[in-house]
Amino acid sequence: MKLGFFxxxxxxxxxxxxxxxxxxxxxxxxxxxxxxxxxxxxxxxxDSAETITSSLAFxxxxxxxxxxxxxxxxxxxxxxxxxxxxAAQIAMVDHITRGxxxxxxxxxxxxxxxxxxxxxxxxxxLSEAIEQILAIWRGAPPYGIDGQFHRITTERSxxxxxxxxxxxxxxxxxxxxxxxxxxSPDSKGPAEAGRRGWEGIxxxxxxxxxxxxxxxxxxxxxxxxxxxxxxxxxxxxRSLFVSHDEKTACAYAKACAGAHGFYFHVMRSKLARFGxxxxxxxxxxxxxxxxxxxxxxxxxxxxxxxxxxxxQILSFRERVGPFGTLLYTGHDWVDPDLARTSMELMRTKVWxxxxxxxx
Numbered sequence: 001m002k003l004g005f006f007x008x009x010x011x012x013x014x015x016x017x018x019x020x021x022x023x024x025x026x027x028x029x030x031x032x033x034x035x036x037x038x039x040x041x042x043x044x045x046x047d048s049a050e051t052i053t054s055s056l057a058f059x060x061x062x063x064x065x066x067x068x069x070x071x072x073x074x075x076x077x078x079x080x081x082x083x084x085x086x087a088a089q090i091a092m093v094d095h096i097t098r099g100x101x102x103x104x105x106x107x108x109x110x111x112x113x114x115x116x117x118x119x120x121x122x123x124x125x126l127s128e129a130i131e132q133i134l135a136i137w138r139g140a141p142p143y144g145i146d147g148q149f150h151r152i153t154t155e156r157s158x159x160x161x162x163x164x165x166x167x168x169x170x171x172x173x174x175x176x177x178x179x180x181x182x183x184s185p186d187s188k189g190p191a192e193a194g195r196r197g198w199e200g201i202x203x204x205x206x207x208x209x210x211x212x213x214x215x216x217x218x219x220x221x222x223x224x225x226x227x228x229x230x231x232x233x234x235x236x237x238r239s240l241f242v243s244h245d246e247k248t249a250c251a252y253a254k255a256c257a258g259a260h261g262f263y264f265h266v267m268r269s270k271l272a273r274f275g276x277x278x279x280x281x282x283x284x285x286x287x288x289x290x291x292x293x294x295x296x297x298x299x300x301x302x303x304x305x306x307x308x309x310x311x312q313i314l315s316f317r318e319r320v321g322p323f324g325t326l327l328y329t330g331h332d333w334v335d336p337d338l339a340r341t342s343m344e345l346m347r348t349k350v351w352x353x354x355x356x357x358x359x
Contacts, residue, residue, distance in 0.1 A: 001323070001358060003351050005031040006074055006204070006237045007330040008042035008050050010263045020051050020332075025062060027330045030340060032066035034347040039066075040074030040104055040179075040201070040237075040327060046115040049266055056093050063097045070100045074201070075181050077108025078129035079122045083150055087133045087167055094170035101172070104179040104201070105130060110274075125149050130178070137175055141166045179235075183279055185213040190234075194221025204237040204329045205267045205300060207282040208320055211236055215321040232324030238316075239263070239329045241303040242345040243338065252338055253303035256293050259331040259339075264296050306349035313350070314357045326354075 007027060011020040028039045043055040052058050055073040062071070071093075078086055094101045107122035118125075128147045135145050135152075142155035142165060154165030170176055178196075180189040183203040190213075193200040200218055202211040219229045239260055241253035253260045264280075268291070271277045277288050282299050302312040313326065328346055333339040 001317075001354065002037045002325040003347065004038040004040070004235065004325045004327045005036045005069075005330060006040040006042075006201075006327040007052075008044075008074075008204075009052065009330060009332070010049050010266050011051060011332045012262060013048040015332075017051060023333050023336075024052065024058075024330070025065075027333070027339075027343070028062055028069070029065055030343055031328075032069040034344060036069060036328070036347065037325065038070040038072055038102065038327075040072040040102070042074050043077060044109060044112060045080065046111040047109075056089050059101070060093050060096050063093075063100075070102060071097055072102035072179060073104045075104040075106035075179075077112060078105050078133075079108050079118065079120070079125040080112060080116060081129070083129050083132040083136065084152055084167060086129065087136045090133070090176070091137070091168040091170040094172055094176050095168075099171045099176075101170075101176050102179050102199070103176040104181060106181050120149065134175060136167050137169050143167075182214050183210070184276075185210045185279075185284070187214070187217075190214045190217035191221035191224075194218040194223075194227070195225040197222075197225070197227060199233040199235070201235040201237060201327065202323075204239055204327075205264065205271075206279050207286070207299065208316070209282060209284050210279060211323075212320040215323055231322050234323045235325040235327050236320070236323050237327040237329050238313075239301045239331065240309060240313075240342070240346060240350075241301065242306055242309050242342045242350055243303075244305065244341075244345070246304045246308060248338070249303040249305065249308075249342075252335065253301050254297050256297070259334040260297060260301050261293060263329075263331050264300065265293055268293060268296060306345050306353065309346070310350045310353035310357065313354050317358075 009024050031039050041055040041058050044050040045053055059071040107126045132145050142158045143152050145152040158165035178198040180193045181201045182189040183206050190200055202214045215231050218234050219231050223229050241249050243249035255261050277291055280291050280296050302309050
């Protein structure tokens with residue numbers, strides 16, 4: 001099992017924008033220095049708490065500073081983009097990172113769609129966008145790709161002698177690995193990812209029964225396509241906090257007024273608005289009234305000493321099933337020293353214990 005990193009990110013809107021961007025960059029640089037294998041970056045347009053507006057630009061800005069880590073979009077909301085724009089920009093970033101790139105995609109969030117004036121079916125638009133991007137990369141100009149939402153051609157302007165009318169292809173061939181993020185227990189994403197040989201992520205804020213369902217469906221999708229039942233390309237994002245003593249860890253990560261408390265307050269509010277608060281329950285029949293912020297922090301945050309957190313991870317993996325990568329979810333650095341120490345202890349003290357426990 002591997003250890004990766006993920007940031008949406010979520011910061012108090014009152015913080016200066018430049019400060020949180022610097023902090024998020026510092027967190028990814030630290031993850032690279034510590035040997036985390038990959039870093040997924042979120043993206044939102046109309047959200048002053050989730051402040052990275054372009055995951056591709058953010059990744060490109062870190063490519064040379066972080067020489068080892070593999071970057072991922074977490075996710076690139078393809079319905080926000082014209083497929084040609086997405087294909088060209090993804091290809092560029094794949095080259096900038098020298099192929100250290102994972103293409104995480106999703107439908108995006110309602111506030112962005114509203115701001116863009118997009119009332120279309122976002123999932124249908126996502127599905128078409130994936131197919132059109134792949135068709136661009138494997139095809140040749142002038143393309144002539146027709147769809148419900150976009151028609152792609154460079155027929156009138158094509159001049160191959162001087163390169164006009166041809167969209168860049170990614171470094172990784174035939175394309176960067178595609179990763180789908182899922183939060184719903186009945187999502188079609190895990191089975192689709194498995195069937196097509198893609199990869200996947202279970203979101204940070206979903207309960208154990210949903211993670212278990214994702215892994216099961218991913219395996220089913222793979223076997224339905226004649227692939228192995230290997231689930232090592234499935235990832236699970238979790239909120240974790242490690243300290244040298246349990247009291248400090250729990251005071252930091254379990255406090256409703258802390259960074260983790262703010263994150264789950266934001267996510268609870270967003271889910272409740274769409275009648276989806278039950279996603280945070282550890283069982284399918286958890287009553288919504290039991291999903292208080294305090295209970296959510298208790299259920300969804302792993303916190304303690306290195307030994308305690310390692311045991312929590314191993315117990316969690318035993319309950320939900322095997323997966324290949326655990327993504328440490330980055331939160332606002334309320335106390336930068338404690339936040340850095342947690343990431344360091346996770347990599348140097350917790351992870352060796354986890355690997356030993358899996359042997």
